[in-house]
Structure formats: C-alpha cells, structure tokens
Amino acid sequence: MIKKILAELKANPLGQLAVLVIALVAVAILFGPSITPHDPEHFSLAQRNKPPAFLAGGSWTYVLGTDTHGRDVFSRIIIGARVSLGTAVAGVAISVLIGATLGLVAGFLGGLWDTVIMRLVDVLLSIPLILMALLVVAIMGPSTLNIILVMGGTGWIWHARIVRGNALRIREEQYVLAARASGGRAASIIWRHVLPNLLAPLMVTASMQVGYFIILESGLSFFGVTGSTLSWGWDIAFGRRYLASAWWIATFPGVAIFLAVLAFNLLGDVLRDVADPTNSAGRS
Amino acid sequence: MLLYIARRLAHAIIVVWGAATLVFAILNLAPGDPAVNLVGENATEEKFEMVRQALGLNLPLHERYLNYLGDLLRGDLGVSWFVGQPVFDLLMDRLPSTIELTIVAALLCLPFAIVLGVVSALFRRTFVDFAANFVALFGISTPNFWLGVMLILLFAVNLHWLPSMGRGPGPGDVLAGLAAGDVAALQAWASHIILPAFTLGTFLMALVTRLTRTDILENLNKPYVKVARAKGMSPTGVITRHVLPNSMISVVTFIGLEVGALLGGAVVTESIFAWPGLGRLMIDSIMRRDFPVIQGGVLLVSFIFVFVNLLVDLLYLWLDPRIRLR
Numbered sequence: 001m002i003k004k005i006l007a008e009l010k011a012n013p014l015g016q017l018a019v020l021v022i023a024l025v026a027v028a029i030l031f032g033p034s035i036t037p038h039d040p041e042h043f044s045l046a047q048r049n050k051p052p053a054f055l056a057g058g059s060w061t062y063v064l065g066t067d068t069h070g071r072d073v074f075s076r077i078i079i080g081a082r083v084s085l086g087t088a089v090a091g092v093a094i095s096v097l098i099g100a101t102l103g104l105v106a107g108f109l110g111g112l113w114d115t116v117i118m119r120l121v122d123v124l125l126s127i128p129l130i131l132m133a134l135l136v137v138a139i140m141g142p143s144t145l146n147i148i149l150v151m152g153g154t155g156w157i158w159h160a161r162i163v164r165g166n167a168l169r170i171r172e173e174q175y176v177l178a179a180r181a182s183g184g185r186a187a188s189i190i191w192r193h194v195l196p197n198l199l200a201p202l203m204v205t206a207s208m209q210v211g212y213f214i215i216l217e218s219g220l221s222f223f224g225v226t227g228s229t230l231s232w233g234w235d236i237a238f239g240r241r242y243l244a245s246a247w248w249i250a251t252f253p254g255v256a257i258f259l260a261v262l263a264f265n266l267l268g269d270v271l272r273d274v275a276d277p278t279n280s281a282g283r284s
Numbered sequence: 285m286l287l288y289i290a291r292r293l294a295h296a297i298i299v300v301w302g303a304a305t306l307v308f309a310i311l312n313l314a315p316g317d318p319a320v321n322l323v324g325e326n327a328t329e330e331k332f333e334m335v336r337q338a339l340g341l342n343l344p345l346h347e348r349y350l351n352y353l354g355d356l357l358r359g360d361l362g363v364s365w366f367v368g369q370p371v372f373d374l375l376m377d378r379l380p381s382t383i384e385l386t387i388v389a390a391l392l393c394l395p396f397a398i399v400l401g402v403v404s405a406l407f408r409r410t411f412v413d414f415a416a417n418f419v420a421l422f423g424i425s426t427p428n429f430w431l432g433v434m435l436i437l438l439f440a441v442n443l444h445w446l447p448s449m450g451r452g453p454g455p456g457d458v459l460a461g462l463a464a465g466d467v468a469a470l471q472a473w474a475s476h477i478i479l480p481a482f483t484l485g486t487f488l489m490a491l492v493t494r495l496t497r498t499d500i501l502e503n504l505n506k507p508y509v510k511v512a513r514a515k516g517m518s519p520t521g522v523i524t525r526h527v528l529p530n531s532m533i534s535v536v537t538f539i540g541l542e543v544g545a546l547l548g549g550a551v552v553t554e555s556i557f558a559w560p561g562l563g564r565l566m567i568d569s570i571m572r573r574d575f576p577v578i579q580g581g582v583l584l585v586s587f588i589f590v591f592v593n594l595l596v597d598l599l600y601l602w603l604d605p606r607i608r609l610r
Binding site: 130 | 295298299300302303306307310311314315421422424425426427429430433434436437441541544545547548549551552555566567570571573578582585586589590
C-alpha cells in the first residue's frame with residue numbers, strides 16, 4: 001500500500017505539492033512556539049497595521065504584516081495551525097471510528113440494524129453540518145472538545161455509507177463465502193478479509209474530510225463560537241473589520257486555510273488513484 | 285408504483301421527525317437553564333418561576349417532548365421567546381429571500397459547472413481538463429466565508445463596483461420595474477445578489493464539475509455509446525442525445541443531496557453579506573438561545589431537504605422507465 005502511494009506520488013506533481021504543504025503544516029504544529037518570529041499574542045502599538053514585506057512600508061521583520069494590535073500575522077498563522085488542524089484531525093479520527101463500526105454493523109447484520117442506522121444517516125444528512133455545529137457549540141458551550149464531538153457525531157455518516165456499501169459487496173465475494181463455509185467466525189472474517197479491503201476507501205474519505213473539517217472549524221471560529229481567539233477563522237473575522245485599511249489581516253489566514261484544505265484534497269485524489277486505478281484518468 | 289410513493293412519503297416523515305427529535309434533544313439536554321438566559325442572572329425567584337411556568341420548562345422532559353410533537357402535528361411551531369411572534373410567521377417572512385439567493389446561486393453556477401465538466405471529459409488529459417480540474421479544486425478548497433470577505437474586499441472596498449451588504453429590491457419590484465420599462469430595479473437587485481450568490485454557489489459548482497466529468501467519462505465507456513456510434517450517429521449527436529441526458533440524471537440526484545450543503549452555505553453567506561434570510565435568522569436565534577425559532581428553523585431546513593429529494597425521486601420515476609415499471 002505505502003509502496004503504491006509512493007509510486008503514485010512520484011508521477012503526480014500535485015500530489016507532491018500536497019505532501020509538501022502537509023509537511024509544512026506538521027512542522028508548524030510540532031514546533032509552533034519555537035519557530036514563530038514573534039509572540040503571536042504580543043500587542044505593540046508601535047507596530048500596528050504594518051503591511052507585508054513586499055509592499056511599500058513593509059519590512060522582513062513582519063513578513064506578512066501586522067494586525068491592528070501590532071500582532072505578527074505570520075506568527076499567528078503558524079500557531080493557528082494547531083487549533084484548526086488539531087481539531088479537524090481529531091474529529092476525523094472519531095468519525096472514521098464510529099462510521100466504520102456502524103457501517104460494518106449495517107452492512108453485515110442488515111435487517112433492523114441496517115434500517116435504523118441508515119435512517120439516522122438520512123436524518124443527519126437533512127441538517128446542514130454548519131448549522132448543526134453552530135447549534136451544538138453555541139448551546140453546549142464553546143470548547144474544542146464540543147467541536148470535536150459534533151464533528152464525530154455527524155461526520156461518521158461519510159464513512160458509514162462507504163463502509164456499508166463495500167461491506168454489502170464484500171459479503172458476497174467468493175473468498176468471504178469460502179471463509180464462512182469453512183467455519184470462520186464473523187469477527188475474524190471481518191478482521192482478516194473485510195477491514196483490509198476497506199482501508200483504501202476509508203483513507204480517501206478521511207483525507208477529504210480533514211479538509212472539510214478545517215473549513216468547518218475555521219467557520220465556527222469565524223463566527224466566534226469556539227472560544228478560541230488564536231485560529232485562522234478568528235483572524236479572518238477580526239481582519240474583516242479592517243479590510244479598507246489593512247487587507248492582509250483577513251487575507252493571509254484564508255490563504256493558509258485554502259492551502260491546507262487543498263493539500264488534503266489533493267492527497268485524497270492521490271489515495272483514490274491508488275485505491276481505484278481505473279479512475280485515475282486525468283487525476284480528477 | 286403507488287406503493288413506492290407511499291413508502292417514500294413514510295420515509296420522508298420519519299426523517300423529519302428524527303430531525304425534530306434530535307434538535308429537541310440537543311436543546312433540552314444541554315447544560316444550563318434557558319430561563320436564566322431569558323430573565324437574567326439577577327432576576328427574582330418568583331419571576332424566574334413565572335417564566336419557567338409560562339414556557340412549560342417546569343414539566344418533565346418526556347412531557348415537554350410529547351407536547352412539542354403534539355404542537356408540531358397541529359402545525360404549531362410555537363412563539364419566539366424574544367420577538368414574541370409566531371415562529372411560523374418569522375420563518376415564512378425570511379424563507380423567500382433565502383430561496384431567491386439559493387436559486388440564483390444555482391442558476392449562476394450550475395450551467396457553468398456542467399459545461400466545464402462536459403468539456404473536460406471530452407478533452408480529457410488536455411490543458412482544458414487540467415484547468416477545469418484546477419477550478420474545481422479551487423472551489424472545493426476555498427472556505428466560503430473567506431471567499432465572501434475577499435469578494436467584498438475586491439468589488440466593494442477597492443473597486444466600489446458593488447454594494448458589500450444587504451438585499452436589493454425583491455423580485456416583485458424588479459418585474460414591476462421591467463414592465464414599466466425601467467431597469468433600475470433590476471440593476472439594484474443584481475448588484476446586491478451577485479456577490480452572495482457567487483459565494484454560495486462556488487462550492488456546488490466545483491462538486492458538480494467533478495461529478496459531471498466523472499459521470500460522462502463513465503457513460504462514454506458504456507455499450508450503448510458504441511451501438512449509437514456503430515449505427516452511424518455523429519459523435520456530437522451521441523453526446524447530446526444519449527450521454528448528456530443519462531449523466532444529467534445523476535447530476536440531478538447529486539444536487540438534491542447537496543441542497544443541505546446549499547442551505548448550510550446560506551447560513552454563512554447571509555451572515556457575511558447581511559442578507560435578510562433564514563440563515564441569519566438561525567444564527568441570531570442560536571446566539572440568543574431562542575429555542576422555538578431554532579427548533580422551527582432546523583425543522584424547516586430538514587423538511588426542505590427531504591421534500592426536494594422526494595421530488596428528485598419522483599422525477600426519477602418519470603425519467604427512468606426501468607424504475608417506473610419495477
């Protein structure tokens with residue numbers, strides 16, 4: 001699997017770009033405070049609204065400029081990666097866990113289990129995720145844990161549908177029938193024959209969902225319901241008020257979100273091409 | 285066939301009931317007493333009790349739930365705790381402008397997306413395909429709230445071409461103006477709606493571009509295309525007469541499923557552009573914990589989603605004889 005992914009990456013420059021961006025984000029998360037040029041929360045009246053380095057009046061001390069309180073935009077982006085990405089990845093992990101479990105239950109046990117789980121999927125599908133998330137976070141209280149819980153509590157439907165579909169298909173495959181006929185227990189059949197086959201499609205949806213959840217978390221921060229004041233979304237909301245005088249405050253955190261989400265979408269494409277070579281035409 | 289329709293209707297009712305129950309559970313199992321939020325922390329005990337009594341908050345949970353369902357069945361969505369107006373009136377007041385925004389967004393983006401998808405499938409692995417793929421990736425990866433802010437920065441703050449917020453005259457006024465030979469209303473309407481509609485539509489545009497491309501490519505490999513070509517049909521004819529109609533079935537289904545995402549996007553877009561629609565009403569109500577409006581709003585959104593998908597399924601019946609005859 002890893003070999004195949006590496007081979008695919010070798011032939012796919014966009015995939016390489018994705019890996020590069022994800023690596024940069026990983027560095028930002030791991031070494032955050034020790035690599036920021038400035039303290040992201042340091043107010044400085046003397047350094048207010050400095051434009052980015054490439055504009056007249058900008059300096060390389062503040063590469064991407066400073067905000068209305070004199071805080072360094074670049075340093076805030078580096079530290080903001082922790083909130084946005086950390087939350088998204090945790091949310092996806094829970095989603096995959098719940099989704100894979102319920103999808104397997106629905107696909108293999110069928111009957112009432114299948115009906116109840118799929119109706120639950122339909123219910124969650126009918127309520128827009130951002131509305132649900134705003135509702136839960138605003139009512140239950142602003143905390144990262146609540147955001148992760150609402151991501152996991154709703155995002156599982158992505159994976160459940162895919163796992164269920166695959167489980168229904170795999171259940172009828174010759175090798176599973178053979179394993180069952182030779183007396184294999186359900187749990188061991190799932191573990192040895194079904195899960196390995198689900199790994200590839202799950203990696204694809206998980207990768208795409210990381211991107212989706214980064215946008216969701218930023219959106220919640222943008223609306224100011226997360227309680228966090230150091231995240232990409234919050235900075236955009238803050239900078240929005242100063243568009244006329246300091247456009248860079250709202251612009252660069254958005255570029256960071258865009259690049260991170262793009263990277264996970266591109267990675268998802270690479271993984272899909274590996275998982276399903278027939279679909280690799282034109283890298284869509 | 286009647287049985288099929290009946291089954292689909294029952295399914296729709298179950299989903300809406302599920303959504304109503306879910307929201308009720310979230311609101312009522314959340315920590316904190318909503319009455320405190322209403323009367324303030326420093327209110328007297330009597331006033332506090334009075335509010336609880338008036339809103340039925342002193343009843344046990346299951347009784348509240350049954351009352352809520354009972355009211356729903358009678359078509360009663362309750363009264364807003366803050367505005368004092370019936371929730372139904374509040375929602376209906378806002379619904380038209382959200383529908384207007386959503387439809388304009390779809391009309392603005394879908395034709396473009398479908399053309400882009402078809403072209404990139406036909407000219408697969410050429411520069412056109414690559415560019416279309418890039419546009420699609422751009423649309424999927426851009427957060428709509430940021431896109432909205434950037435559009436305001438460019439077209440309102442810097443270029444002064446378009447207003448940054450608010451809604452222009454309604455469609456009725458535009459039509460009346462046009463009937464009188466006056467395009468001012470139309471211009472005002474368009475200048476207000478174009479930025480929010482574009483912000484809302486980009487994501488859908490990206491998804492539909494990708495879907496159309498994949499679907500057309502899949503259809504091109506099917507035997508019926510070979511048959512049509514073999515009997516001497518021109519390549520263009522095969523595409524327009526056979527492949528496109530087939531692909532459009534899956535595109536329509538997909539758009540039905542994305543109605544939820546569109547309405548969710550409307551929540552965000554309306555709040556950025558101060559568009560007086562359902563989405564803003566929902567955000568405001570969530571922020572001030574106006575439970576009846578939140579419940580009614582989520583119910584309405586879920587209902588719209590289910591209703592649109594029911595329509596899509598029935599459309600299927602009509603479009604696809606294989607389903608109709610089963």
